[in-house]
Each structure stands twice: as C-alpha cells, then as structure tokens.
Amino acid sequence: MQDISRFRFTDGKPNLRRYHQARWDEPVIFELSQAGERGVLVPEVEVAIEAAGHDVLATLPAGMQRKDAPALPELSQNRTLRHYLRLSQENLGADFNVDVGQGTCTMKYNPKINEQLARAPKMSELHPLQHEDTVQGILQVMYAMEGVLKEVSGMDAINLQPRSGSHAIYANMAIIRAWHESRGEGAQRDEVITTIFSHPSDAACAKLMGYKVITLYPDENGYPDLEAMRAAVSPRTAALIITNPEDTGIFNPRIREWVDLAHSVGALTCYDQANANGLMGIARAREAGFDLCHFNLHKTFATPHACGGPAVGAMCVTEALAPFLPRPRVVQDGQRYRLDMGDDRSIGKVSAFLGTASIVLRAYAWVMNLGADGLREVSEIAVLNNNYMMAELLKIRGLTAPYAEGHRRIEQVRYSWAGLAADTGIHSDEIGIRAADFGTHYWTSHHPYVVPEPATIEPTEAYSRADLDEFVGIMRHIADEARQDPAKVKGAPYNCPIHKVQGDYLDDPARWAITWRAWQRKLREHGAA
Known part of the structure; x- marks a missing residue:
C-alpha cells in the first residue's frame, strides 16, 4: 500500500494542488425556458381575502403599469436547481480557495453560524415597515453594534444606513458639506485633499459631491508627503480624506500632523478605514484627531463581501457632527429602543429604512464571539x-x-x-x-x-x-x-x-449589453443569425 499523503508536502510546505474546475456549456436561464413549464404553482387568492382586499394597480399611474406580463423564464424546480448549481461550480470564492489576493478588500472567513442567525425566521421574516415595538430585538442589536464601533473608533455617534464603504464615504462627504454650509462657508470651501494611495472612492465621492479634488503623491519613501500637504491646505479646503494604512500597506506615522494641519485652516478630517483590519484595538480615529471615519462591516467585521452588497458602511462622527448624521437613528429610552428622526441639520436618508440589518446582525455576532x-x-x-x-x-x-x-x-x-x-x-x-x-x-x-x-x-x-x-x-x-x-x-x-x-469588447458598446434581452434586441437590430 502506498502512502500518497507524503507526496502532498515538500520540506513541510504544500505542493501545488492538482486542480481542474468544472466546465459546463451552460446557457443563460432565458435560453433554458420552455413555455408552460413550472417550478411552483402559486395558489389562487381565497375569496374572502380577495373581497377584503383592493386593486393595488389602481394606486399606480397608468404609465407605470405593464400592458403584458413579464417574460420570466419558465423552468421546473430540478432544472432551475441544476442550472444554478452548475454556475456555482464555475466560480472561485472565499469558501473555495485561499482568497488572499483580493487586496484592499479584506476577504476573510465568514462564520457559518452567523449565516444561520441571519437566515433564522426571527431575522429573515422581519419587515422594515413593522412598528418599532415589534422589532425591539434587531433595534437592540443595531444599537449595541453602534456601541462596539464607538469603542473601536473612539467616535461619539454612529449610523449604519449606508449600503457599502463607498456609500459611507459619500454620506460623510454630505455631512462635511452640510457642516460648512451651516457655518456660512459652503461656497468658500470647495476643495478636498486626498492621496494617490488612498482608496479611489475617497476622491470619487468628493468629486461626486461637487468638490475639486487635490491628490497628493508620496515622498521618495512612499509616505504621504507632508510638505505637499502644507502647500495644498488653504481657507478653501473643506476636508482631508485619507486611508491609513494606505493601499500600499504603509502606515503614516505622522497622521496626527496631517489632521492638525487640516484643522488649522478650518477643514474637517475624514478617515477611510477600509484597511482597518490591522488596527482594531491598536489605533483609533479619535486619538489621531479625526472628525469622521467609516468601517466596512462587510469586510473588516467578517460578513459576506458579496461584490459590495449586501453590505454596510458604518459612519462614525464626533459629537459636534452627530446632528448631521442620516436619519432615523436608533436611540434607547430606558429599556426600549426607538427611531429618532433628528432635526433639520440631518442630511436625511441615504438608504431605504435602516440599511442592511442582517449584515449588522452577522457583524455583531462575530464581535460578541471574539470580545x-x-x-x-x-x-x-x-x-x-x-x-x-x-x-x-x-x-x-x-x-x-x-x-x-x-x-x-x-x-x-x-x-x-x-x-x-x-x-x-x-x-x-x-x-x-x-x-x-x-x-x-x-x-x-x-x-x-x-x-x-x-x-x-x-x-x-x-x-x-x-x-x-x-x-x-x-x-x-x-x-x-x-x-x-x-x-x-x-x-x-x-x-x-x-x-x-x-x-476591446469593453471599448465598443455595440458589442455588449447588460441584460440578455438587450443583447437579443441588438442581435435583431444588426440582423445577426
């Protein structure tokens, strides 16, 4: 008998795996559709319910009502299951491979017990329009998670509405604008400073908010150039937004000097903590003097990355900026939790309801397990x-x-x-x-x-x-x-x-489409066989 395990390692290190991924010549689901085939039979509405109900279409403007039923794929359950299982076999993912190469995205293991919690009926069957008296459990979890993030960041107030890290950056930029406008300096402060190795979303969100973006490059050692920062700040500076460590992995040891310099001209400072996985319990935004920051719960706190969604970008601010946070906010009154709508200083809603509650639950479970x-x-x-x-x-x-x-x-x-x-x-x-x-x-x-x-x-x-x-x-x-x-x-x-x-396909819109039906229309327009 041969011991094949001895061939798997050399000098204690694993040899290359013999690997071959499944390959299916799998059509898109619309091509698999067969008229009349069904995966589930939807029960007819009971007479009593129909009598008590009303015509929901009557509340929609005529222009929003379909003239024809949607042309959805028609498949049996087993063919639908087979289709998606085949597609799943053609994917690489965090549960299949050593996923260390998704740099800056902090791919890590998502504990499966947390997935069970999020899928349990007590969570999955909640409806965001329920009265707050009936959702005290998840409001408590969200409030407690905000408390965790206060401790990790040192900040005074948190909001979990944003649906991604970039969304949180954008919302923080909206707070920065609202803050300066409240002080009568909105028009004057039209510049935001960032660095080339900060997350690109920092510059992009500032630009989307209407700011002119000043991008600073590193010095010869790769550290953000403090002298370039001195030359860039002015009474026109609205904010400094910076990632630290930057996407090179280099931590800026003089970050407090950067923050103080921005503050010296009346600017706010915003900390992109997408790279915070090496800093928890070690360095906090408050000690560096920042006014705002954000965390990616869908990365740093071990919830599914899911291509940016479902996700949560947690906004963290000082007490002075708390009134500008999105609303509503979860507050505690004695033993009860409720939604506080704030006042007119709030930038308003940035997401439907309170964001992605199931992601918050996963992150909270992860934190409470670790301590x-x-x-x-x-x-x-x-x-x-x-x-x-x-x-x-x-x-x-x-x-x-x-x-x-x-x-x-x-x-x-x-x-x-x-x-x-x-x-x-x-x-x-x-x-x-x-x-x-x-x-x-x-x-x-x-x-x-x-x-x-x-x-x-x-x-x-x-x-x-x-x-x-x-x-x-x-x-x-x-x-x-x-x-x-x-x-x-x-x-x-x-x-x-x-x-x-x-x-070259991506440079020619005539050769691609974002949906199957759009692709079919293009084929017809071009007379393709």
Missing part, C-alpha cells in the same frame, strides 16, 4: 500573516515591494512584478489569470498604476501558515514558468471554465 481581546488578536494575526507572506514572496526573483524599504507593512502590500516583466515579458495581469489554473487568484491594483506591474495581496487573520505557503508556492511556480516557458503563462487559463476576456 475586545479577540478583536485585537484579529489585527495582530492579520499583521503577522501579512509580514510573513511579504518575507516569503520577496524571495521570488522579479517581485519587489516598492517604497519604505526595510520597513514592515500593516495588513496588505502592493507588490510590483516589474522586474519579472522586464526579464520575461510576462505582466501582472497575466500572472493573475494563470493563478486561476491553481484554484486561486489575485488582484492587480487600483488605477492609475503608480506602482508598475502591481499585485495587491492581503492575507487577513483568516488564513493559516499552510494557506499562505500554498499561495506563495503558486506565485513562485508561475514566476518560474514565466522564465522557462512564458508562452504557457500567456496562454492561460487552461483549467478554468472561462476564456480570456477580449478587452
């Missing part, structure tokens, strides 16, 4: 994992970590394959595609590519040393392939259900 010491340990392990991985990855010839040479990073690193590209002609995006052949992936970078041939990698605390070694082994193997057989890397993927996307 304060556990949250700090999360950050400590995330930092340890990141720096271990950096030490191992930098042993690969052709890969570097630009800036701050010899210094540690927090919970992620923006690497550069520029050396490998110069030697072999293999680019970072091609390495990412080849990585999919081994059941994993990585993300390159936000544009613009200030770091050449970038790869942003963030291990988080969720992965073991064996997981990290497996990912490093894949990167080492692909780098070796690039030197020995570059055509093989360029030809990837081989073991996946997808082919390479032809990038």
Whole structure:
C-alpha cells in the first residue's frame, strides 16, 4: 500500500494542488425556458381575502403599469436547481480557495453560524415597515453594534444606513458639506485633499459631491508627503480624506500632523478605514484627531463581501457632527429602543429604512464571539500573516515591494512584478489569470498604476501558515514558468471554465449589453443569425 499523503508536502510546505474546475456549456436561464413549464404553482387568492382586499394597480399611474406580463423564464424546480448549481461550480470564492489576493478588500472567513442567525425566521421574516415595538430585538442589536464601533473608533455617534464603504464615504462627504454650509462657508470651501494611495472612492465621492479634488503623491519613501500637504491646505479646503494604512500597506506615522494641519485652516478630517483590519484595538480615529471615519462591516467585521452588497458602511462622527448624521437613528429610552428622526441639520436618508440589518446582525455576532481581546488578536494575526507572506514572496526573483524599504507593512502590500516583466515579458495581469489554473487568484491594483506591474495581496487573520505557503508556492511556480516557458503563462487559463476576456469588447458598446434581452434586441437590430 502506498502512502500518497507524503507526496502532498515538500520540506513541510504544500505542493501545488492538482486542480481542474468544472466546465459546463451552460446557457443563460432565458435560453433554458420552455413555455408552460413550472417550478411552483402559486395558489389562487381565497375569496374572502380577495373581497377584503383592493386593486393595488389602481394606486399606480397608468404609465407605470405593464400592458403584458413579464417574460420570466419558465423552468421546473430540478432544472432551475441544476442550472444554478452548475454556475456555482464555475466560480472561485472565499469558501473555495485561499482568497488572499483580493487586496484592499479584506476577504476573510465568514462564520457559518452567523449565516444561520441571519437566515433564522426571527431575522429573515422581519419587515422594515413593522412598528418599532415589534422589532425591539434587531433595534437592540443595531444599537449595541453602534456601541462596539464607538469603542473601536473612539467616535461619539454612529449610523449604519449606508449600503457599502463607498456609500459611507459619500454620506460623510454630505455631512462635511452640510457642516460648512451651516457655518456660512459652503461656497468658500470647495476643495478636498486626498492621496494617490488612498482608496479611489475617497476622491470619487468628493468629486461626486461637487468638490475639486487635490491628490497628493508620496515622498521618495512612499509616505504621504507632508510638505505637499502644507502647500495644498488653504481657507478653501473643506476636508482631508485619507486611508491609513494606505493601499500600499504603509502606515503614516505622522497622521496626527496631517489632521492638525487640516484643522488649522478650518477643514474637517475624514478617515477611510477600509484597511482597518490591522488596527482594531491598536489605533483609533479619535486619538489621531479625526472628525469622521467609516468601517466596512462587510469586510473588516467578517460578513459576506458579496461584490459590495449586501453590505454596510458604518459612519462614525464626533459629537459636534452627530446632528448631521442620516436619519432615523436608533436611540434607547430606558429599556426600549426607538427611531429618532433628528432635526433639520440631518442630511436625511441615504438608504431605504435602516440599511442592511442582517449584515449588522452577522457583524455583531462575530464581535460578541471574539470580545475586545479577540478583536485585537484579529489585527495582530492579520499583521503577522501579512509580514510573513511579504518575507516569503520577496524571495521570488522579479517581485519587489516598492517604497519604505526595510520597513514592515500593516495588513496588505502592493507588490510590483516589474522586474519579472522586464526579464520575461510576462505582466501582472497575466500572472493573475494563470493563478486561476491553481484554484486561486489575485488582484492587480487600483488605477492609475503608480506602482508598475502591481499585485495587491492581503492575507487577513483568516488564513493559516499552510494557506499562505500554498499561495506563495503558486506565485513562485508561475514566476518560474514565466522564465522557462512564458508562452504557457500567456496562454492561460487552461483549467478554468472561462476564456480570456477580449478587452476591446469593453471599448465598443455595440458589442455588449447588460441584460440578455438587450443583447437579443441588438442581435435583431444588426440582423445577426
């Protein structure tokens, strides 16, 4: 009898997996539709209910009423199940692979017991229009989660309405504008300062709010340039919004000087804490002097990332800015919780109802399981994992970590394959595609590519040393392939259900559509067979 397990490791580190993903020639669900086929028979309305009801369509304007029933796919239950299971087999995801390569997105394990809580009838059957007396449980959870975030951030007031991190940034920008307008300086303060390695959503949301954006670049060591900040601030500055650590993984040790400098000209300061997974229980926005910040519950607090939704971007502000938060807010009156609509200073609703309550429940369960010491340990392990991985990855010839040479990073690193590209002609995006052949992936970078041939990698605390070694082994193997057989890397993927996307398609709207029916209309318009 042969012990096959001995072939899985070399010198204590995992060998590359034999991997091949399922590939189904699966049509879109509309193509599978067959007239008359049913997955469920909807019961007819009972006579008594019909008599007691009313014509709901009568309340809709005529222009909003359909003339024909929607052309939905018609499939049996088993064919519907088969369709979606096949699609699920063609996906990579956090529960399938070592997902450390989704840099800046803090992909981590989402405990399944928390999923059970969120799907339990007591949560899933709540309706947002119920009277608040009937939803005291979830209001208590939301209030308690706000208390957790007050402690983690040091801030005085929290709001959980925004549906993503970017949404929270936008809402914080609305507060900044409302604050300056309340002081008669709204027109004067028309500039927002950020940095090139802060999250791009910081600049984008400021721009969307109507501000002129001043983007500062790093000094020669990769740290935000304080002298450039001194030159940028003025009485026109509305706010500084900055990510720290930045998306390079470099923490700005002089952040308090940046905040004080912005305050010296009357500006507000906003902390993008999308990269907070290495800071919980270690560093707080309040101690750095910030006026506003936000957390991504769907990342940092171990709830599903889900492509940005369902999600929660938690807004955190000082007492002076609390009246400007979105409404309603959850407040406690004795043993009862209620919704407070605030006053006219509020920026109003930024989301329907109170946001995504089930995500708040998942995050709260995660926090309560860990406790304060556990949250700090999360950050400590995330930092340890990141720096271990950096030490191992930098042993690969052709890969570097630009800036701050010899210094540690927090919970992620923006690497550069520029050396490998110069030697072999293999680019970072091609390495990412080849990585999919081994059941994993990585993300390159936000544009613009200030770091050449970038790869942003963030291990988080969720992965073991064996997981990290497996990912490093894949990167080492692909780098070796690039030197020995570059055509093989360029030809990837081989073991996946997808082919390479032809990038020129995205530049020609005539060649794509966002829905199946829109695509069918285009085919008819162009006379396609």
